Amino acid sequence: MDDQYDLDTLAVRAGTTRSQFGEHSEALYLTSSYVFENAAQAAARFSGAQAGNVYSRFTNPTVAMFQDRLAALEGAESCVATASGMSAILAAAMTLLKSGDHVLCSSSVFGATTQLFTNILGKFGVQTDYVDKPEAAAWQAAVRPSTRLLFIETPSNPLTEVFDIAALAAVAKKAGAMLAVDNCFCSPALQKPIQLGADIVIHSATKYLDGHGRVLGGAVLGRKEFMDGVTGFLRTAGPTLSAFNAWVILRGLDTLRIRMDAQSASALALAQWLESHPRVERVFYPGLASHPQHALAMRQQRSGGAIVSFEVKGGREAAWRVIDATRMISITANLGDTKSTITHPGTTTHGRISEEARARAGIKQDLLRVAVGLEANADIQADLARGLA
Numbered sequence: 001m002d003d004q005y006d007l008d009t010l011a012v013r014a015g016t017t018r019s020q021f022g023e024h025s026e027a028l029y030l031t032s033s034y035v036f037e038n039a040a041q042a043a044a045r046f047s048g049a050q051a052g053n054v055y056s057r058f059t060n061p062t063v064a065m066f067q068d069r070l071a072a073l074e075g076a077e078s079c080v081a082t083a084s085g086m087s088a089i090l091a092a093a094m095t096l097l098k099s100g101d102h103v104l105c106s107s108s109v110f111g112a113t114t115q116l117f118t119n120i121l122g123k124f125g126v127q128t129d130y131v132d133k134p135e136a137a138a139w140q141a142a143v144r145p146s147t148r149l150l151f152i153e154t155p156s157n158p159l160t161e162v163f164d165i166a167a168l169a170a171v172a173k174k175a176g177a178m179l180a181v182d183n184c185f186c187s188p189a190l191q192k193p194i195q196l197g198a199d200i201v202i203h204s205a206t207k208y209l210d211g212h213g214r215v216l217g218g219a220v221l222g223r224k225e226f227m228d229g230v231t232g233f234l235r236t237a238g239p240t241l242s243a244f245n246a247w248v249i250l251r252g253l254d255t256l257r258i259r260m261d262a263q264s265a266s267a268l269a270l271a272q273w274l275e276s277h278p279r280v281e282r283v284f285y286p287g288l289a290s291h292p293q294h295a296l297a298m299r300q301q302r303s304g305g306a307i308v309s310f311e312v313k314g315g316r317e318a319a320w321r322v323i324d325a326t327r328m329i330s331i332t333a334n335l336g337d338t339k340s341t342i343t344h345p346g347t348t349t350h351g352r353i354s355e356e357a358r359a360r361a362g363i364k365q366d367l368l369r370v371a372v373g374l375e376a377n378a379d380i381q382a383d384l385a386r387g388l389a
């Protein structure tokens with residue numbers, strides 16, 4: 001299925017293939033390997049002379065359905081599924097980079113992403129600099145002749161900073177580098193980075209693509225030539241997505257757009273309520289007119305997304321009091337679930353980085369992050385109102 005269909009249709013149907021049994025629901029192929037009709041066929045499959053399945057580290061029909069569906073949703077030439085979001089970033093980096101290469105990464109990315117670039121890829125001679133401003137001029141100024149990759153997340157976690165994908169794609173292009181966008185927070189239901197000029201899209205399918213907090217998964221998407229390299233890395237190194245997880249995430253994709261729209265609408269209502277609350281210092285949400293990049297966010301996203309962060313008056317104690325007074329919202333660092341979650345970034349997700357790095361990222365001890373789920377908005381508000389009172 002191609003882009004003549006609406007995203008809603010692609011989310012339910014793209015990539016579906018049927019076996020000889022004609023099953024309507026996507027089949028779960030729990031098999032590590034595949035049998036051949038004879039020795040000659042085995043040899044042809046192994047050499048690549050004949051297309052077909054060999055081993056599930058290489059290909060699996062259930063995983064292929066997920067890959068084809070996500071590629072259709074993102075408008076990408078090709079998609080490769082991975083065991084987790086982190087292995088998606090690793091696979092993209094290992095495909096693109098070699099010793100001596102330079103990476104420009106936003107300082108507002110998932111904590112493990114900075115560890116991967118600095119601690120792991122750094123050991124192999126890849127050097128990463130962090131840019132702490134969204135403006136393209138700051139990125140342009142940090143480019144070196146050896147820069148091969150620009151890496152961003154937009155909106156960022158937890159302060160919902162919005163990066164101009166088209167402007168950064170132009171910086172990357174001029175530098176002969178690629179722009180990778182971690183599209184985890186928006187999903188293709190709200191934002192399509194490739195249409196805006198990104199070369200690579202990264203997903204943690206663990207979040208909104210599954211959407212129900214059940215399994216880990218990830219994906220890399222991009223142009224065919226680059227993705228052939230990613231496929232080669234995965235075949236050899238092995239962090240492939242399990243067929244079972246692909247099957248679970250396929251069910252999540254059916255309702256992706258409906259969930260994202262409902263959770264975003266609820267997040268906007270919550271952000272507006274928080275902004276008018278006397279005990280709240282400041283609200284970070286791209287859908288609010290008060291957000292410094294509201295216009296840009298509304299240009300490149302369908303809505304503000306489902307993550308709302310806010311600073312409460314009274315520092316860390318007041319922030320913790322809000323968390324401890326909840327009875328319904330889950331106290332957990334995960335996000336992208338139908339169940340709302342609340343986190344204190346300063347002592348959890350961003351607790352292990354230095355005080356200085358935290359200050360540079362603008363993450364204060366009075367900050368809370370809520371990932372809005374599908375519960376009634378009034379119940380979410382009431383759960384937060386108790387601790388704010």
Ligand SMILES: *Cc1c(COP(=O)(O)O)cnc(C)c1O
Nearest residue numbers: 084085086110182184204206217
């Ligand atoms: C969770 C997350 C990741 C890592 O994904 P895993 O599936 O946990 O490996 C990467 N990027 C963002 C933005 C995330 O939220």
